[in-house]
Amino acid sequence: MERDFALHRSPCPHPRTLVQALARVVGRYPCFPCSPVDMVQSPHICCSPFDRSLNVEGITGKRVWLNRDAVPVPAYHRTVPIVLSAVAAISVLFIIWGVLMFDPWPTLFGTVMAYPGKLWFADRMVWLWNDMQHASPNYCSWLTNKEE
Numbered sequence: 001m002e003r004d005f006a007l008h009r010s011p012c013p014h015p016r017t018l019v020q021a022l023a024r025v026v027g028r029y030p031c032f033p034c035s036p037v038d039m040v041q042s043p044h045i046c047c048s049p050f051d052r053s054l055n056v057e058g059i060t061g062k063r064v065w066l067n068r069d070a071v072p073v074p075a076y077h078r079t080v081p082i083v084l085s086a087v088a089a090i091s092v093l094f095i096i097w098g099v100l101m102f103d104p105w106p107t108l109f110g111t112v113m114a115y116p117g118k119l120w121f122a123d124r125m126v127w128l129w130n131d132m133q134h135a136s137p138n139y140c141s142w143l144t145n146k147e148e
Helices: 002-006 015-022 054-066 080-100 104-132 137-142
Strands: none
Touching: 054 104, 080 104
16 A cells, blocks of 8 residues: 555646646746646655545545545535646646647636646545545555554
């Protein structure tokens, strides 16, 4: 399970990465140094899956959401994540268009549209995890730390 959490990557681009992509307009070199950590954002770089932080609960909620065919989720959790994912997908189109056309305004609009949507999605995943953590024996096993 620890390995599964370590492999999670957030699809939302880091603002410094967007600035670097748009920096091609002003010159040949990026404005800010960038590390591989900036390119692949992950809230689990330093987190254990047994940590009770909102980051970990959000990622665990995403795992529950992806498993919704095997273990059904409540009806009030079915629509909003799909709508928020669609908003994030549309916002990424604006970001890509702005970067390709060297136009900061669509990039900024897409970023401003993506981040609240991703934060709301993460909030919904925390709520889903809190509602579903005892719905399956598999989910209950995620709550126990086998290293203790």
